[in-house]
Amino acid sequence: MTNVRNIDRVVIRFAGDSGDGMQLTGDRFTADTAAIGNDFSTLPNFPAEIRAPAGTIAGVSSFQLHFADFDIRTPGDRPDVLVAMNPAALKANLRDLPRGAVIVADTHDFTTRNLAKVGYAANPLEDGSLGAFQVHALDLTGMTVGAVAAFGLGRKEASRSKNMFALGLLTWLYSRPTEGTEEFLSRKFASKPQIRDANIAAFRAGYAFGETTEAFTVRYEIAAAPMPAGTYRQISGNTALSYGLMAGAAKAGMPLYLGAYPITPASDVLHELSKAKHHGVTTFQAEDEIAAVGAALGASYGGALGVTSTSGPGVALKMETISLAVMLELPLVICDVQRAGPATGMPTKTEQADLFQVLYGRHGEAPVPVLAAQSPGDCFDIAVEAVRIALHLPHSGDSCCPTATWPTGPSRGWCRTCRRCPRSTPASPPKPTARTASSSPTCGTRSWLGLGPSPAPQAWSTGSAASRRPTRPATSPTIRTITSSWSSSAKPRSTASPPICPPWWWTTQALSGASRPTCSSSVGARPTGRSRPPCAESG
């Protein structure tokens, strides 16, 4: 008999070949987990190659999910459970497992050839080398093929449902509901009934296997986390960022103009906003990052909200133009979706190492407000806030918004009242002090450089986030109420069809009328306090 045990949290990693459908499997498990009301956080991990050879380490794709009956903050470091669909998936992930972790492996793919491909001399499922773990070596593929035999698919086609078999098994093991996935499969494969039925059958067979076999003596339950009431959805950082930018622009009554050059992991912002052309969004794929930010700035000069999105290498290239934006006092939002490493770096891996660059990476004193997101959902808020700052601050027009940890993939249950920290919480986060001028949204140009003795980047971005959004209601838990939060935090522009200079410019200068042009001679005069345009210089 299977015991049901209550636990408070678990970390599961699904790993297989790129073609094995691990991302889909993970997504479904996440959705079912969300339905139960657990809190969760996820980390998809794609192969770096577009199409790495099958069965190789380079081709392993994985999806990690951390869920619990309490408020959690990271996708977890060491999986309690690893589902490994082939030897490469086992090898690539084994080092991350703690002693005693559960391994569910599909024996079908542990052939001599596949083992050799990744350098296993002997089959680790059999040679005793996994003694520290609880190994369930199961012929998932074989069982899947058996389960779907009725639908008349070829063997290869039939075996493709093995991920659903694995999902069924895990769904049983962690006591998840099954309706969501069955509905999903019905919808997804509506036009291919054979495939639909095979997938559903495999999913049910996996669930039934857990229930009937003796292999699993314990079954787990994880209670719902005490989440604030509300309607939730999954969201990735880039999507939330895109929606946030749109929300900010909509509240300001301005067209949104994105100038971008494709770069992983920021491209999805370009993709997402490209789909929004009927929302007053123009997207421009420029010839390079410099042109991208230049065009965004030109659009801002014309009265649109100029935005540019990129990753670290692109931000480096944009710096001169960003400093021009500071001088021109035009609104501009720069999104830095961080990747790892210097130079081209590691596009498919994320890291939080651009903060120094975005804070300090310009010549000759051109400070910009910098915001960092705490979670995928927070990317929405941070984007709205960035737009607000860009449009609202009279003398410090542009803002730079690096999204912290979650660019493309990982999703969180997204509710705006959940405040979650990035993975690498500093040991003892210093508090921003009164001397930390940059924690104030007014962000005086010169005083910005007068940072206190502990600039403490991570803590600054976290700590000051609260002080930067003083007007947000403390309880507005459902996404339905998001609009009210926009209206309280985003200062709309007064004119629907904005003049060529931003509104505050018109109100602070004594102009004789719309036909008196002034922008060109205002270039840089104010932020540096100098009396004549710095461009009236040689060189």
Next chain:
Amino acid sequence: MTNVRNIDRVVIRFAGDSGDGMQLTGDRFTADTAAIGNDFSTLPNFPAEIRAPAGTIAGVSSFQLHFADFDIRTPGDRPDVLVAMNPAALKANLRDLPRGAVIVADTHDFTTRNLAKVGYAANPLEDGSLGAFQVHALDLTGMTVGAVAAFGLGRKEASRSKNMFALGLLTWLYSRPTEGTEEFLSRKFASKPQIRDANIAAFRAGYAFGETTEAFTVRYEIAAAPMPAGTYRQISGNTALSYGLMAGAAKAGMPLYLGAYPITPASDVLHELSKAKHHGVTTFQAEDEIAAVGAALGASYGGALGVTSTSGPGVALKMETISLAVMLELPLVICDVQRAGPATGMPTKTEQADLFQVLYGRHGEAPVPVLAAQSPGDCFDIAVEAVRIALHLPHSGDSCCPTATWPTGPSRGWCRTCRRCPRSTPASPPKPTARTASSSPTCGTRSWLGLGPSPAPQAWSTGSAASRRPTRPATSPTIRTITSSWSSSAKPRSTASPPICPPWWWTTQALSGASRPTCSSSVGARPTGRSRPPCAESG
């Protein structure tokens, strides 16, 4: 009778129209001052325009000189004496004068038309508005024309020697020797005897005017400063930097390759090195700053010493490539000759506001050693040192060398043992502590970011300069001995014709021979400690 009074220091500013020869006047006064043995520091100030209209404020050119009988550190803030050759020069500089300052003005140019050009309703030399100053309103032009009447020049030509008349007067007033200037004029105008004689006559007339007239009741003497023994010359920061780069490359036995794009005030490094092609120096004027640093890096990859010079906006554009250099572990020296302000900024004005950028302005953790020069002469040392670091550090190949205050113009008596601070000395310079990892020349990649609680930029660069050059002999006062200092600090490369990978690479890797190529797979593997090339990634 004129009294001779001993004073310890004085600040003189020569100001006139761009065509009035103020830079030459200042240079000569400086040379004569050097000959006496005063310590000195200078600040030329050019108009921003290529050729600003005559008589306008925009067209004023000035040269300031601070000299003393002790060790001084700046060109001075408020001139004790202003020589103003026209109303514009007076107007542009008046606000800098302290009460009681001496003004020597050429009345000849204070015509109604010239006064109107700069907005003077009345003649300030006559309307009493200069009551706070000791004004000597003299017809310098008229006296000059009279003095050179014998040489048969036209009136316009004759009046062009007025700067020498003014110089003669000041030479008398501050008891400078006259031989140097007379020799100089003889050399300079050797091929134009009329002009030569007119200039010498004007100079002597000015001197004699001081001596004979009653106008000046006091004459000053400033004793020699206690300077270390040695042979001195004048030098500008850019020239010293160029020579230092050449010296570093020569000691290393490597060809020097400069990739640069013209930009004020850095262009002179390109100009200076372009003249040195017979010293094994290749200069490449690239299509932009990114190509300039890229080509320098390519040259380094080929075994040359790659250098790139620019100003702040150019550094901003080079950042991505600099981080590539860090990953490739190739030597590269980047010179940032600073200008003022963000965006295009103010090319002809200098400012020290790029330190944050050069320290932090790269994405994804790509630290570089940063050196800051203390004086024009120190640019030589700093350049040699930058070359040494670039070639010597095994795992942190490139170095970024911003020259601090003195790009093109200001000159100092240049002796390598004089340590002088930049103009803006911080109120209480913090000392670098043991925690300041970057003060060590090994500059470990990750530890660099572990700066102590007070990064304190100015103090770091100053304080650590000493610790970074432990091998320089404490007393090596003459320029003749400079070579010995190179040999002690610059590690020469072992091979005359360097292989395509830098030498240390060859010694630290087990290679089977010269035909086994390895660079491409070493890309970035070591600095980040990752096992496969980060470029093997999508995006």
Next chain:
Amino acid sequence: MTTVNRKEFVSDQEVRWCPGCGDYAVLAAFQSLMPQLGIKRENTVIVSGIGCSSRFPYYVDSYGLHSIHGRAPAIATGLATTRPDLAVWVVTGDGDALSIGGNHLIHALRRNVNITIMLFNNRIYGLTKGQYSPTSEVGKVTKSTPAGSVDTPFNPLSLALGAEATFVARTVDSNRAHLTEVLTAAIAHRGASLVEIYQNCPIFNDGAFDDLKAGPGLIPLRHGEPITFGPDQSQGVVRSADGSVRVVDVAQVGLEAILVHDAHASDPSQAFAISRLTDSGVLRQAPIGIFRNVERPAFDDAMRAQVSMPAPEERLAALQALVSGQDTWTVA
């Protein structure tokens, strides 16, 4: 043309080019031209990069942006896309447009963004005090090339034609009438217009175009007319067997043999061949006028056609639907 009109486009800034700089003439022609075209100054924006020529916007009483080196075409692209009501000009130099800004220039041309580019070509870097530029002749001795430059210059018009430009022209600072005519056609063209303007820099490259003025060096192109020039139109242009074009005495070949210029030809090959008549070394011969002027949908028009802006409330509602998504769950 009345002086009153011209003054409308004269700003209150003191013009600060060197005495004798060719930029003055272009500025004056521009200021006279604009009111004639009926373009209002509040609908005029001049975006420039950095260089002597890039100070142009200061002196014109219209909107303008003196930006950063080389990036004006990129900035103008964003502006033109956002604002169909504006006449967007780009003012740039040979260094600004062809050296650091080369990429933005060729991309703006291929996209056919609705901007009018005035490229002041003085074959030198003026503002940085005299280094050679991508249009300087081989062997040019400058501060950065004391032993003479070694790189072949660009022919800006060949480059533009290779970059799919729809409007390509050349004129000279010293010929007010021609300048006005060419600029008028350029601004009338919907899409990207590139006008190269030979401009003398008396300080750092004086007389660079003198040989053109002296001899019969300028070859004026007039659409639909045979390409003849020189005293009594005695010289003309014919096509050689190898596909290039060359200069001949009209008397020798007869007027019928002379090429008739077709600025509207859809294929740019002949315009390209004509562009090669320009000397790449010391300039003794160069065609001027409109090389190419063809219709193609403008980038910004096509972009705007894809974009629509719902009414404010609709916009927020549609956005809310997007934000809410399809797959939600509720916590009670």
Next chain:
Amino acid sequence: MTTVNRKEFVSDQEVRWCPGCGDYAVLAAFQSLMPQLGIKRENTVIVSGIGCSSRFPYYVDSYGLHSIHGRAPAIATGLATTRPDLAVWVVTGDGDALSIGGNHLIHALRRNVNITIMLFNNRIYGLTKGQYSPTSEVGKVTKSTPAGSVDTPFNPLSLALGAEATFVARTVDSNRAHLTEVLTAAIAHRGASLVEIYQNCPIFNDGAFDDLKAGPGLIPLRHGEPITFGPDQSQGVVRSADGSVRVVDVAQVGLEAILVHDAHASDPSQAFAISRLTDSGVLRQAPIGIFRNVERPAFDDAMRAQVSMPAPEERLAALQALVSGQDTWTVA
């Protein structure tokens, strides 16, 4: 060609392009070619940017540098100038070379730097998973252009010819013999050689060149021969009255009327006209082969000719003289 030879240039890295990617064929051709040319791998350097194609250097057992996006021509310029003993290759993609790297490309071409550029044109951004590129046809639907792209693509060879390139060629991944022939000529050329390689990306732009293979779409150019192609060489290229060239039935005009290809013509006009035969939309017709191949001093050779390196002691002595200067004073 022996397999032993080829293996010399095969590195120990596992090749990681997608199955069926056109890059494989080019790599194999390259690896076979190099030993045949007698170029040693220790004298071979491949500099690439970023993109799928830019992974090329990993797979060749020679020196190589996988650099940053778009900058390979600049890096290669520095390298080539420093090291006359090396064969310097640049491997790049349509995005790498023509989008972000456009400026470096055109400048390397005009300078005629001694490098051989292989431009893998798959008309898409492969590595970033399928956005449109500067060579994608108008109307291209991609992740970043769901409503279709609106910008006219570059014709890379027209652009190169407009940028004063001395060697311009095109070949296709699927034709090993042609690829080998063109690359052999390209590396033999002293100066900058640009070889555009049509390369299929089965993942993001599959079949982009299929229409060429099906029909008589490829027009091979052979120096000194009339430009004919198609079944039985029944089609040919003639010059039209407007200076462009066009395709005709040879039977209709006679073989004598067909253009004879001259890759060595000093004037690039005819090569340019031929480049215009390339479709800019869906590719049904495109010339391949060597469009232009002319001599001009290489930039790096000319640069090196200006530079001299004294013997070590002389060098320090000369430097000391420079450092000491002429105008000194002594403090006792």
